[in-house]
Amino acid sequence: MGSAALRAAVLLLLGLGVSARAPPETAEPGLSQAELTQMFEDFVIRFNKTYGSPEERRRRLGIFARAMEDARRLQEAAGDAARFGPTRFSDRTEEEFMGAPLTPLGRKPLTSPLRSPPGKPAPPSCDWRKAGAVSCPSDQRTCGSCWAFAAVANVESLWFIRFKKLYKLSVQEVLDCSGLKDACKGSNLSNAFGTICRRGMNTAMSYPYEAQQGRCRWNQSNVVVRIQGFQTLPSNESELAAHVATRGPITVIMNARLLQHYRGGIITKHLASSCHPNRNHAVLIVGYGQEKSIPYWIVKNSHGSDWGEEGYFRIYRGGNACGIAEFPVTATVGQDGDGGTAHPGHCPA
Known part of the structure; x- marks a missing residue:
């Protein structure tokens, strides 16, 4: 996931109304793994998520990162007609x-x-x-x-x-x-x-x-x-x-x-x-x-x-x-x- 996509994911997460510790909109590209992990932690708290093991939690983090990239692409295609971003389904695969x-x-x-x-x-x-x-x-x-x-x-x-x-x-x-x-x-x-x-x-x-x-x-x-x-x-x-x-x-x-x-x-x-x-x-x-x-x-x-x-x-x-x-x-x-x-x-x- 590229740095620009990660930055866009941060901005989408901010729309949740939670306190995500992430760079502001004008931040330079180049988010660290720690910053992405914090984004996911805020998502987990916002939607009261629980996972059965550390391995499952890491897997869901990867799914979440890909979901934010998909939401970013949809938002670009939608323009101002619709809004796409984090939902409680953002840690699920499309098949799930x-x-x-x-x-x-x-x-x-x-x-x-x-x-x-x-x-x-x-x-x-x-x-x-x-x-x-x-x-x-x-x-x-x-x-x-x-x-x-x-x-x-x-x-x-x-x-x-x-x-x-x-x-x-x-x-x-x-x-x-x-x-x-x-x-x-x-x-x-x-x-x-x-x-x-x-x-x-x-x-x-x-x-x-x-x-x-x-x-x-x-x-x-x-x-x-x-x-x-x-x-x-x-x-x-x-x-x-x-x-x-x-x-x-x-x-x-x-x-x-x-x-x-x-x-x-x-x-x-x-x-x-x-x-x-x-x-x-x-x-x-x-x-x-x-x-x-x-x-x-x-x-x-x-x-x-x-x-x-x-x-x-x-x-x-x-x-x-x-x-x-x-x-x-x-x-x-x-x-x-x-x-x-x-x-x-x-x-x-």
């Missing part, structure tokens, strides 16, 4: 962060593909968070459960839009009751929506998240939400925007490479061209907009509210950026528990 590719759908949806009403173009912007239709971002932690989080978040939002009740629903129920051998190693959206459809959903309060798979403890008397099925959507992003605006958030899968060092702003079309073809992360599109002539999606992640833009990220809309429009899916929520018909809501701009 990305995990195994997700299979979009393991079986056919329970209803036919859904198309948005013709002749109704999408409004210029939409943000379901402003309507109170989106629960706070959660943290999947070390469990590869994004597929369950993204499906559950979709159901939460659709239920609120139709019945004006926002429940925080149990992701743990989906993991435990999915029938998978190891639900924390990833799965597909059919497993998530299928599990929800068969059983209905308990709340997260009655069935809390544990970040590991356990015995299915679903309780029929605690069911608060049911869905009728799930549907695939067209990959056309104009149609997707119209669907989001008129019917609610949608679940998608994408390549997560650019999220490892993401700290804010819009992942542009140019940046998205560096994504891998493998789609390995499920997320929820909750709205869209445009800033400085860049159209974007607003996306809810499952890395907690202290990641990215308070748990969300924005990514270019219109070019299938990082594969985000390839496999959109949504639950079918048509009746409440008493058989009443649902009514769509209005998405705030």
Whole structure:
């Protein structure tokens, strides 16, 4: 790692708001190994990291140094559109962060593909968070459960839009009751929506998240939400925007490479061209907009509210950026528990 890259890494680390003992911005190039080690120590303290052995700690230091170089390159490519730098994932390899590719759908949806009403173009912007239709971002932690989080978040939002009740629903129920051998190693959206459809959903309060798979403890008397099925959507992003605006958030899968060092702003079309073809992360599109002539999606992640833009990220809309429009899916929520018909809501701009 060259001295210029190390200096850039120091400047990125200073953005964490911790007291890193490193040369100021005007310092001469030529950082020592001791200075790089101190940068890593500040990172360890900031994110409360622990390692099993001195050897593992040294290995993570090397990974951290390479991560800072990767973040520097991304920042140069992004300009002022997005911000990249240290995150709690900066001591992980790209393979560790990305995990195994997700299979979009393991079986056919329970209803036919859904198309948005013709002749109704999408409004210029939409943000379901402003309507109170989106629960706070959660943290999947070390469990590869994004597929369950993204499906559950979709159901939460659709239920609120139709019945004006926002429940925080149990992701743990989906993991435990999915029938998978190891639900924390990833799965597909059919497993998530299928599990929800068969059983209905308990709340997260009655069935809390544990970040590991356990015995299915679903309780029929605690069911608060049911869905009728799930549907695939067209990959056309104009149609997707119209669907989001008129019917609610949608679940998608994408390549997560650019999220490892993401700290804010819009992942542009140019940046998205560096994504891998493998789609390995499920997320929820909750709205869209445009800033400085860049159209974007607003996306809810499952890395907690202290990641990215308070748990969300924005990514270019219109070019299938990082594969985000390839496999959109949504639950079918048509009746409440008493058989009443649902009514769509209005998405705030």
